Amino acid sequence: xxxxxxxxxxxxxxxxxxxxxxxxxxxxxxxxxxxxxxxxxxxxxxxxxxxxxxxxxxxxxxxxxxxxxxxxxxxxxxxxxxxxxxxxxxxxxxxxxxxxxxxxxxxxxxxxxxxxxxxxxxxxxxxxxxxxxxxxxxxxxxxxxxxxxxxxxxxxxxxxxxxxxxxxxxxxxxxxxxxxxxxxxxxxxxxxxxxxxxxxxxxxxxxxxxxxxxxxxxxxxxxxxxxxxxxxxxxxxxxxxxxxxxxxxxxxxxxxxxxxxxxxxxxxxxxxxxxxxxxxxxxxxxxxxxxxxxxxxxxxxxxxxxxxxxxxxxxxxxxxxxxxxxxxxxxxxxxxxxxxxxxxxxxxxxxxxxxxxxxxxxxxxxxxxxxxxxxxxxxxxxxxxxxxxxxxxxxxxxxxxxxxxxxxxxxxxxx
Amino acid sequence: xxxxxxxxxxxxxxxxxxxxxxxxxxxxxxxxxxxxxxxxxxxxxxxxxxxxxxxxxxxxxxxxxxxxxxxxxxxxxxxxxxxxxxxxxxxxxxxxxxxxxxxxxxxxxxxxxxxxxxxxxxxxxxxxxxxxxxxxxxxxxxxxxxxxxxxxxxxxxxxxxxxxxxxxxxxxxxxxxxxxxxxxxxxxxxxxxxxxxxxxxxxxxxxxxxxxxxxxxxxxxxxxxxxxxxxxxxxxxxxxxxxxxxxxxxxxxxxxxxxxxxxxxxxxxxxxxxxxxxxxxxxxxxxxxxxxxxxxxxxxxxxxxxxxxxxxxxxxxxxxxxxxxxxxxxxxxxxxxxxxxxxxxxxxxxxxxxxxxxxxxxxxxxxxxxxxxxxxxxxxxxxxxxxxxxxxxxxxxxxxxxxxxxxxxxxxxxxxxxxxxxxxxxxxxxxxxxxxxxxxxxxxxxxxxxxxxxxxxx
Numbered sequence: 001x002x003x004x005x006x007x008x009x010x011x012x013x014x015x016x017x018x019x020x021x022x023x024x025x026x027x028x029x030x031x032x033x034x035x036x037x038x039x040x041x042x043x044x045x046x047x048x049x050x051x052x053x054x055x056x057x058x059x060x061x062x063x064x065x066x067x068x069x070x071x072x073x074x075x076x077x078x079x080x081x082x083x084x085x086x087x088x089x090x091x092x093x094x095x096x097x098x099x100x101x102x103x104x105x106x107x108x109x110x111x112x113x114x115x116x117x118x119x120x121x122x123x124x125x126x127x128x129x130x131x132x133x134x135x136x137x138x139x140x141x142x143x144x145x146x147x148x149x150x151x152x153x154x155x156x157x158x159x160x161x162x163x164x165x166x167x168x169x170x171x172x173x174x175x176x177x178x179x180x181x182x183x184x185x186x187x188x189x190x191x192x193x194x195x196x197x198x199x200x201x202x203x204x205x206x207x208x209x210x211x212x213x214x215x216x217x218x219x220x221x222x223x224x225x226x227x228x229x230x231x232x233x234x235x236x237x238x239x240x241x242x243x244x245x246x247x248x249x250x251x252x253x254x255x256x257x258x259x260x261x262x263x264x265x266x267x268x269x270x271x272x273x274x275x276x277x278x279x280x281x282x283x284x285x286x287x288x289x290x291x292x293x294x295x296x297x298x299x300x301x302x303x304x305x306x307x308x309x310x311x312x313x314x315x316x317x318x319x320x321x322x323x324x325x326x327x328x329x330x331x332x333x334x335x336x337x338x339x340x341x342x343x344x345x346x347x348x349x350x351x352x353x354x355x356x357x358x359x360x361x362x363x364x365x366x367x368x369x370x371x372x373x374x375x376x377x378x379x380x381x382x383x384x385x386x387x388x389x390x391x392x393x394x395x396x397x398x399x400x401x402x403x404x405x406x407x408x409x410x411x412x413x414x415x
Numbered sequence: 416x417x418x419x420x421x422x423x424x425x426x427x428x429x430x431x432x433x434x435x436x437x438x439x440x441x442x443x444x445x446x447x448x449x450x451x452x453x454x455x456x457x458x459x460x461x462x463x464x465x466x467x468x469x470x471x472x473x474x475x476x477x478x479x480x481x482x483x484x485x486x487x488x489x490x491x492x493x494x495x496x497x498x499x500x501x502x503x504x505x506x507x508x509x510x511x512x513x514x515x516x517x518x519x520x521x522x523x524x525x526x527x528x529x530x531x532x533x534x535x536x537x538x539x540x541x542x543x544x545x546x547x548x549x550x551x552x553x554x555x556x557x558x559x560x561x562x563x564x565x566x567x568x569x570x571x572x573x574x575x576x577x578x579x580x581x582x583x584x585x586x587x588x589x590x591x592x593x594x595x596x597x598x599x600x601x602x603x604x605x606x607x608x609x610x611x612x613x614x615x616x617x618x619x620x621x622x623x624x625x626x627x628x629x630x631x632x633x634x635x636x637x638x639x640x641x642x643x644x645x646x647x648x649x650x651x652x653x654x655x656x657x658x659x660x661x662x663x664x665x666x667x668x669x670x671x672x673x674x675x676x677x678x679x680x681x682x683x684x685x686x687x688x689x690x691x692x693x694x695x696x697x698x699x700x701x702x703x704x705x706x707x708x709x710x711x712x713x714x715x716x717x718x719x720x721x722x723x724x725x726x727x728x729x730x731x732x733x734x735x736x737x738x739x740x741x742x743x744x745x746x747x748x749x750x751x752x753x754x755x756x757x758x759x760x761x762x763x764x765x766x767x768x769x770x771x772x773x774x775x776x777x778x779x780x781x782x783x784x785x786x787x788x789x790x791x792x793x794x795x796x797x798x799x800x801x802x803x804x805x806x807x808x809x810x811x812x813x814x815x816x817x818x819x820x821x822x823x824x825x826x827x828x829x830x831x832x833x834x835x836x837x838x839x840x841x842x843x844x845x846x847x848x849x850x851x852x853x854x855x856x857x858x859x860x861x862x863x864x865x866x867x868x869x870x871x872x873x
Contacts, residue, residue, distance in 0.1 A: 034627050041712060056631070056803050145713045147704045147800030153508035219705055219799050396631070397714050397802045 031059055036399070038067045044141075044408055049399065056396050061388040068410035076374045080340025081107055081181055084371065089175040091359075091378070091412040094137050095130035097123075097166070098354040099412075100179035105260060106350025106361035107181045110343050113315060118306040119183040120261045125299045126178055127352075128292040129166060129196075132203060133159045134355030135243075135285040135292075138407045139210060142282055145401045146223055151210050158203040165196050181341055182316040183309025193300050200293055211286050224279035228390040228402040231276055238389075239382035242357025244406055247284045248276030254353035265302070268295050278398075281405040315341055340369025356380050356407050378412040430782060437573055437594070437777030440488075441770055444479035444592045445581050451475030469590055472578060476592040484596060488781070489567050493736040496788060497532065498525045500735075503789070504796045536728035544625050544721045551623035556722065556729040559616025563736040565609045568596040570743035571664040573777030574753050580769040594777050595664055602661035606744065607648050610700060613737075614640040617702070617709055620730065621718035632718030635803060636702060636709035642810045643699040649818035650692035653825035654748050657685045657838060663744075667752030671760045675839045679756060682749035685838050687845045688821040690749045692814050697744070698791065699806070701737040705798040708806060742787035746780055750787070755779035 032053045037043040046067035052060040072091065076084045088099040101123045108115060115123075140155025163173040168189055170176040178184055214220045230240070235248035245252055253270045255263040271287035273280030309316045313332035322329035345367035351360045357379030364373040383406035390406075391399055452471040455462035462468040498513065502525050505512025513525035543552065573594030581592075599605050614637050621633015655661055657680075658669040666682075674680035683690050699706040710717035719730045746752060753776035754760050764772050801809065828838045 032627055034631075041716060053631075056635075143799060147707060147711075147713065148798060150504070150508050150796050153510065157509055213797070214799075217799065219801060219805075222805055223799065223802055395802060395804065397708070397711065397800075400713050 029054060034396075038064075043400075044403060044410065046410055047403075047408070049403075051391075051396065051399065053396060058391050058394055058396060058399065061391045061399070063384065063387060065384070065410075065414055068414040070415065072415035073374050073376060076371050078370065080337075080369050081343060081371065082336070082340065084374075085179065086175065086177050089177055091376070091415070092134070092354060092356065092380075092409045093174055093411045094409065095127075095134040095355045096174065096176045097126040097130045097170075097178050098134075098352065098359065100177065101127050101261075102350060102352040102354060102359045103361050104179040104181055105352060106348055106363050107341070107343060109350050110346055110348040110363055110365055111181070111315065111341075112344075113182055113310060113312075115183055116307040116310060117262070118187075118303060119308045121299050121303045122184050122188070122308060123179060124261050124263065124266070125296050125303075126166065126169065126176070126184075128295045128299075129162050130176075131292045131355045132289050132296075133162050134407070135289045136162075136203070136207070138404065139207075139214075139282060139285055139289075141404050142224075142278075142401060143210070143214060143220075145404045146220060148213070148220070151213055154206050154210050154213075158206040161199045161202055165192065165199050168192060168195070180309065180316065182312065183307070187308050197297070197300065200296060204290075204293060207286065207289050215283065215286070221279060223398075224282060224401065224405075225277055226275065227278045227398050228394060228405065229275060229277045230386065230390060235276060238386045240357065240386070241382070242353065242355070242379050243284045243288060244281055244357065244383050246271065247273035247280035249274055254351060254358055258351070260352065262299070262302075266295050266298050268292075268298075278401055278405040342367065342369060351377075354379050356409065356412070357383075359412075376412075376415055378415065380406065380408050380413045384408050384413050430778060433781045434771075434774045434778035437781070438770060438774035440480075440483040440594055440777065441573065441576065441581065441592070441773050443483050444476040444594065445578060447479035447482075448472040448475035448578065448590075448592055451478070467590060472590045472592065477596055480594060480596045484570075484572055484594060485564055485567055488572070489564065489736060489739055492739050492784075492788070493732060494529050494533075495526070496735040496738055496792075497732070498528055499788070500792055500795075501525060501528070503792045507793070507796050533728075536725045539724040541726075542723045546625040547721065548623040548625070551619045552721075553726075555616050555620035555623060556726045556733075557616070558619060559613060559733045560729045560736075562609045562612040562616075563733055563740055565612075566606060566740045567743060569599055569602060569605055569663050570740070570747055571595040571598070571667050571752060572743070572780050573773045574667075575664075576769040576773040593664065594773070598662060598664050600662060602663050602666075603651055603655060603748075604661060606651075607644070610647065611641075611644050613700065616730070616733070617718050620722065621709075624718075624721035626721050628715045629718050629720045631715045632709045632711070632720070635711075635715075636718055639702075639706065639708060639806055640700055642807060643696045643814075646692055646810055646814040646818045647696035647700065649815065649822060650689045650696060651748065652818075652822045653686045653689040654682055656822075656825055656829055657682075657835060663747045663752075667747055667754065670751045671754040674835050675843070678839075679751055679754055679760075680835055680839060681751035681754070681756070683751075684842045684846070685835060686749065686821070686825065687842050687849065688817060689825075690745075691849075692818045692821065693749070694745060695814060696810075697741045698794070699810070701734060701741055701791075703734060703738070703791070704795045705800050706806065707800055708803060711800065738788055738791050739784070741791070742784040745787050746783040750783045753777055753780040 034051045034053055035048065036051060037048040038046040043049070048064035048067070050062040050064060051058055070090070072087055075087055079087075084103060085100055088103045089096040091099045104123075136155045136159045140152040140159075143149070143151030143155075166176055166178075167173045169186060169192065170178040178186075230238070230244070230248050232249040235245050236250060240248065240250075241252070249272055251270055251272045254260070255268075256270055268291045271284050271291070273284050313328075313336070317323075317336055318329045318332050323333045324330075343363075343365040345365055347362070347364040349360055349362045351358055353359075358377060359379050360377030362373075362375035362377070363371055366372040387403065387406065387408075390402055394402070448471070451474050452462060452468055455468055455471040456464055462471055502512045504510075513528045514522035516522065516525075516527040516531055518527055543549075571593065575591040575593035578590040578592055617636035617640070618633045621629045621631070621636065624630070654666065658666045660666055660669070670679055670681045672680050675684070678684070702709050710719075719727055722730060755763060755776055756779070760776070763775065767775070824841075825838065828841055829835070831837060
């Protein structure tokens, strides 16, 4: 009798236990594997994201890159130092002059060259204009990813204005190929300064309009705040640099930390975020555009007429009258074009603060006219590597905006 | 100044054209009414010779209204909206917009694109996914297209006018025709019923396509639309109580009655909260930005990803037709319907002949509809998209409680003062409060001097 009662109690307890665990048990859902890209309307460049979804939540995310791989580092070993410049254009193609300048600085470090002051100013002016272009693209695309297409078109209008100015200067909108070892290719055309100042005014107005449309927009802030947060220590550990690092709260900017060119003479601020989320990455970029605007205006005011390249025929092509008129000129021209710049043997690491972060060129020269080895530190790479970590646990809808906020550029990441 | 005059003239011509169009609608309805009566007498023998059957007139007028209101007004404004959206978004984005198809060198405001788009959709190669559920796949575009038309049936575009006065025949006196396809007692309930059918088209399209992205879109659509139906229904309860009817035509008449010293008792005044909730919920039902999660072209491309050609075209067009229908319902319930507001309806009725009274009123209705359509386009091109969880929060945590509170407050106020005066004062107060809030929130951001050190200062 008693054993029966016990048995009954036990079954009841077992049943109760089963019921309790049923209450706790999450609904067994099947995970869905979704393939976004490489050909997806919202994917930047050509990238594939294999996402395992639990409902709308991203359980795991794998990135598959390499669709844009061109063998940049290896290609550079087969061409002269000067012929590398067009290749660098294709790294971050939204701000190509920054890559030109970065590469030129690295080679000049190896050669021990000091570039004339006007050339330094020109490099800063064009770089900062391209920084504005880059950030405008990102900010506009951020709106586009979130469904606010109008913002994107405002940003594109501003970017095209600046590209028009740069096209007047270097002849191309996108692949500028502007810097050279020892200086830059062209001086400012007549009336360029005024036109640029006018363009900057317009871009500033557009930027403020974008800022007004997004920064205080409840939908936008709700969608970006606390999304894909990267705390400061994590950002440092992951090797972030540039706006993404500063958005996490680390005030590190190579232009201040290790000034190059004429940045130590310019007055500008480094915006820093607190949260490291998508909203901060956006806000930092908006503020950086304002600072770049300040820098360009200061440079244009400070610049004095002068040489735009070193007058050394070992590095820079001699002026054409000399080539056509003197035997030394012809020889120098021939040697530079056929053999390339004879960079002293050794190795050097050149760094610049590009639009996305630290752009580094590690060069090894064996004293010949071509790079012996070239290594690139693409600024977007660490952020891209951290992307799965940022996305997992988030919602599918946040994937593309987050992808945008780190500004992954296929050209530089996949080299 | 020249530009201003030109625009004013264009606007006046537009309004005049709409009034003429409405007069034409009335003639079609009256003519078909007479034709059916005649057919009843001479062919069918159901109507005694020499008499006028109310049923025959009503039937004929309804057929006329189906032809004019649904096929002409709804279809044409829906397809013109595709062009309007391009042009208006272009204006907002400092672009020119569609202008590459010209007729004799004139782009005609992009209108030739209508024909080009239709031709493209119709002649495009048909690509069906092999593993799709064929029946449901084919059914989905129809199911998203048809309910929109059915919805427009209860929208009262023009007031009832006396047929006798219209055709100058004493026999027709007392028989009235109106620009409304069906005047149902169920009225708004019919609206809810048909509106909830719309979800099937979207959900089935996502389900039957055998595509993961489309499935996500379909699931998003069904959860979103089912959620928003709740607040959609509740938001109109206040209007039902205030006007004591479910019929839209009666609601419109009630909105012409003066309240607050001669000002008409339009829904916007009596039910500002109801208007806001209804507009937001109905906007969510149309699945357009900022509620375009089922489409989400930058994340999942949408529930219609596998559709090509005219099947896609129908879903695309259904979206624009929904805009038109939503505008019609908002106009009828909240903006005074065909009451031309700028002048007193009673004065107008006595001042002009019944036909022109009806035509002017219907013209006023269409103008109001156009304003609401324009508002929807503006919102669509201005705001970013919500996220899946935020859209549900907005519905269940904000719109639904507000709609419920609105029902109780409206009920209590009507109990206290059945003459609606108190409700109107309350509405006026709420409108003032909303305006103040918007102005306060929309003021320019405080100067962020020295803010560069903490850009993410939230």
